[in-house]
Structures are given as C-alpha cells and as structure tokens.
Amino acid sequence: ETGVTQTPRHLVMGMTNKKSLKCEQHLGHNAMYWYKQSAKKPLELMFVYSLEERVENNSVPSRFSPECPNSSHLFLHLHTLQPEDSALYLCASSQDAIYSYNEQFFGPGTRLTVL
Amino acid sequence: EDQVTQSPEALRLQEGESSSLNCSYTVSGLRGLFWYRQDPGKGPEFLFTLYSAGEEKEKERLKATLTKKESFLHITAPKPEDSATYLCAVMTTDSWGKLQFGAGTQVVVTP
Numbered sequence: 001e002t003g004v005t006q007t008p009r010h011l012v013m014g015m016t017n018k019k020s021l022k023c024e025q026h027l028g029h030n031a032m033y034w035y036k037q038s039a040k041k042p043l044e045l046m047f048v049y050s051l052e053e054r055v056e057n058n059s060v061p062s063r064f065s066p067e068c069p070n071s072s073h074l075f076l077h078l079h080t081l082q083p084e085d086s087a088l089y090l091c092a093s094s095q096d097a098i099y100s101y102n103e104q105f106f107g108p109g110t111r112l113t114v115l
Numbered sequence: 116e117d118q119v120t121q122s123p124e125a126l127r128l129q130e131g132e133s134s135s136l137n138c139s140y141t142v143s144g145l146r147g148l149f150w151y152r153q154d155p156g157k158g159p160e161f162l163f164t165l166y167s168a169g170e171e172k173e174k175e176r177l178k179a180t181l182t183k184k185e186s187f188l189h190i191t192a193p194k195p196e197d198s199a200t201y202l203c204a205v206m207t208t209d210s211w212g213k214l215q216f217g218a219g220t221q222v223v224v225t226p
Contacts, residue, residue, distance in 0.1 A: 004158070031212060042119070043159075043202070043216040056213065090158050097212030103149060104214060106158030 002026055004107035006091050012113045015081060021110045023074040023091030031097035032074040033104060034066060037088040049074060050097035081114045088112075117142045119205055121217035128224045131192050136201055136220045139185040144208035148186050150179050151202040153219070159202055162188075193224045 004025045013019050025032060034046040048056035049068040063085075065077040074091055088111050092104040118141045128134055140148070147166050151159035163172045165181035172179050176197060178189040188201055200221045204214040 006158075033212075040218070042218045043204075043214075045213055045215075048212050050212065092158075094212070103161045103164050105161060106151075108158045109156075111156070 004091055004093055004105055006089075006107040006110050008110060009108065010111045010113075012115065013078070013081065014115050015083075017081075018077070018079040020078065021076040021089055021091075021112075023076075023107055025072055025074075025091075025093035025105075025107075027093055027105060029093040029095050029105075030071055031094045032068060032071070033092040033094075033097075034074065034076055035090040035092065035106075037090055037109070039087075043090065047076075048097055055097060078112075081112075083114050086112055086114045117205070117207060117210075117215055119203060119215055119217040121201075121203055121220050123220060124218070125221045126223070128190070128193050128222065130194055130224055130226050133189070133191045133193070135190070136188040136222070137185060138188070138203035138217055140203075140205050141184075142205055142207045142215075146206040146208050146210075148181055149204045149206070149214060150177075150186070150188055151204065153200045153202055162201075190222070193222075195224050195226055198222055198224045 007022045031050045036044045046060045047066045052068045067075040088109045090109045091107040094104045095102040122137045150162040153159045163179040168183045176191045180187050200219045202219045204216040
C-alpha cells in the first residue's frame with residue numbers, strides 16, 4: 001500500500017448504529033487529519049492529530065469520536081448519527097502539523113450514508 | 116473572519132481552449148496557498164503550494180500564480196483528462212496545520 005488508505009470506501013448505517021472509519025498513512029508523516037465534505041460545501045476540518053496527540057477539535061459534535069493510536073493510524077468512531085451527517089469523510093496526513101507549511105495528502109475517502 | 120472564494124463555480128471548456136480559475140482570499144496573514152485537484156469519488160490530489168506574492172509554479176498544462184489578494188490557476192490548452200474540481204486552500208499564520216478550503220471550481224473539458 002502507498003499513500004493514504006481509508007476503509008471502508010462506502011458505509012450505510014442507521015441512526016442507532018455504531019461504526020468506525022479507519023485511515024492508514026504509509027508516508028512516514030507525523031500529523032493526521034479528518035475532514036468532512038458535504039455536497040456543494042467546502043471541505044470542513046474536523047480533527048487534527050500531531051504525534052498522536054489531538055491538537056484541534058473543530059467544534060465537532062460528540063457523536064464523532066477520533067482515535068489516533070500511533071502516527072500511522074487514525075480512526076473515526078461514529079455513534080447515533082443524524083441523516084445530515086451523510087457526507088464524504090476524508091483523511092489526510094502531512095509531515096508535521098505545528099511548524100508546518102507542508103502540504104496535506106488525502107486518502108480516497110469514505111462515502112457515509114446515514115438512514 | 117478569514118474567507119476563501121473561488122470563481123467561477125463551474126467552467127466548461129473546449130479541448131485546447133485556455134482559461135483561468137480564480138481564488139481570492141481575505142486572511143489575517145498568509146502562510147501558504149495550496150491548489151488541489153479532485154476527481155469524482157476520490158480524495159483531493161495535491162498540485163501546488165505558493166508562499167509569497169509573485170511566486171509562480173507550473174506542472175504540465177497548469178500554472179499557479181499568487182498575489183497579495185488572490186491566486187490564479189491557468190490551464191493552457193486543456194485536454195479532457197484535465198476535467199476535475201479544482202480546490203484552493205489557505206493556511207494562515209495563526210492556524211498552524213489548518214487548511215481553509217474554498218468551494219471549488221468544477222472544470223469540464225470536452226473533445
């Protein structure tokens with residue numbers, strides 16, 4: 001595997017389900033990000049992790065819970081979601097978050113549909 | 116409040132018909148401006164980073180330029196494979212690691 005991978009690529013869940021999105025980066029980067037992309041809206045930053053420590057939580061509802069066990073893996077745990085949470089969820093990584101001008105490299109995304 | 120605005124929202128070009136996309140920004144201090152390309156159902160693909168006014172970068176048929184208030188992405192003699200949504204994003208001096216994206220310009224190039 002190369003670059004940034006995400007699984008699953010598609011997910012359909014009911015409002016009472018619990019599911020998790022997984023992201024893995026193979027670039028040796030130290031920072032990882034979760035973004036939400038809704039139709040006709042700009043990408044919205046959700047969370048930033050630098051060296052496995054959460055450094056930003058962009059006013060995201062608690063029904064989204066991130067986890068970063070190491071610098072290569074990032075999870076987004078989902079529970080009791082709403083239909084308006086249906087979107088493309090993108091993971092990205094960069095060399096460094098805090099002192100960085102570095103570009104972010106994105107995974108292919110998980111298309112989430114909440115019924 | 117920081118703002119990033121892209122225009123036009125959509126652009127339809129004939130193959131070989133050159134054009135430019137605009138990204139205007141209002142930020143407290145610019146650390147960098149980034150251009151990405153996004154194909155349907157895929158994640159954004161990094162194209163360029165510009166750091167200071169007057170800077171230019173090129174890649175194949177694409178050329179990005181930066182002024183103090185805006186950036187342009189010039190597409191020279193486009194081909195159908197250049198069809199995509201082009202996104203610009205800014206990183207400001209008080210928002211380390213955070214990219215603020217514009218809504219994108221959807222480009223369709225017809226043969």
